Amino acid sequence: MKGKLLPIVCVLTLLGACSVPKDVAYFQGIDRLTTADLERMNQTYATTIAADDLLTINVTAWNTTVVAPFNPPPFAYIPQGETSVAADSKLTTYLVDKEGYINFPVLGKVHAAGLTKAELIDALQTRIREYVDGAMVHVQIVNFKITILGEVSRPGSVNIRNDRVSILDALGMVGDLTINANRKNILIVRDNNGHKEYGRLDVTNPEIFASPYFYLKQNDVVYVEPNNAKKRNANYSSAQQYTLTIISTILTAASVITTVVVALRRK
Known part of the structure; x- marks a missing residue:
């Protein structure tokens, strides 16, 4: 009886081994995508400023003395519970309040929440140029971070310097998924104006590029659950x-x- 069962066990083992790559390889079937599929998956994304974001804003001009009132001496704002914030830029930091405003020198309250960096730059430049011809503004979000938990090589929080970050960028920053990760059901938890929402991503499917969760937002939490084997x-x-x-x-x-x-x- 045992001799009869042994070949069956071996076959099942081999079938299980053959199925592993299907659960591990990324973007399966991407070579079969048509031009129309690729066009559908293309998406543009720009990070929008939200309440509690911390911004550095620098105003420049040919004559730096004329824009000095718009560039007060630097100080570092450290939110409660944080050990450090990127204050090494030597620029004043501005906290976006709950109503979505920053308190900017000379101009007073300026609405920032809901705007992209480019839109805030345009708004500030328009108002500052009423005082200084040709003034230029640079804006950076300095507390943009995401948290990645579960089956990744180095779980934890990651500070983001770029204007945008995708789920693939984020996984690369923490050393990629482990072999025990469930690549078909990655959870993204997002805070949208005080309301929690979530989405699921399958990195084995090229349709991931069309997902609204492909690009991450400030304070997103990424959770990678273990696969069934683990x-x-x-x-x-x-x-x-x-x-x-x-x-x-x-x-x-x-x-x-x-x-x-x-x-x-x-x-």
């Missing part, structure tokens, strides 16, 4: 440990009972 191993290990604990308890109890019985008989 879940089974974890369950087996837990069950095995539980069984060993039970057996150890029974043996200890039996030893105690035996010791008591022997002691009673000697009396």
Whole structure:
């Protein structure tokens, strides 16, 4: 009977091994995409400024003295719970308040939330040029970070310096997925104006490029869950440990009972 079962077990093992690449390889079928598919997947994305963002803003002109009122001495704003913020840029930082405004020198309150960096730059340049001809403005978000948890090589928070970051960029920053990662069900948790929303990504499918979650936003949380193989191993290990604990308890109890019985008989 055992001899008959052995070939079946071997075949099933081989089939399981052959299925592994299907769960590991990224962008499967990308070579079969048509030009129309690629056009559909193209998307433009620009980071928008949100409440609680921290901005550095620098105003320049040919004569730096005339824009000095718009560039006060630098200071660092560190939100509660944070150990550091990029203040090494030697520029004043501006916190976007809950109503979406920053308090800017000379101009007073300027609305920033909901605007892209380019839109805020245009708005500031338009107003500052009423005072200084040809003034130029540079804006940078300095507290743009994402958190990546689960089956990645180096889980944790990552500070982003670029204007935009994709899920692929983010995974590259933490050393890629582990072999035990479920590549078909990556969870993105996002805060959208105080409301939590989430989406799922499958990096084995090239359709990921068309997902609204392909590009990440400030404070997104990425969670990569373990694949079924690791879940089974974890369950087996837990069950095995539980069984060993039970057996150890029974043996200890039996030893105690035996010791008591022997002691009673000697009396």
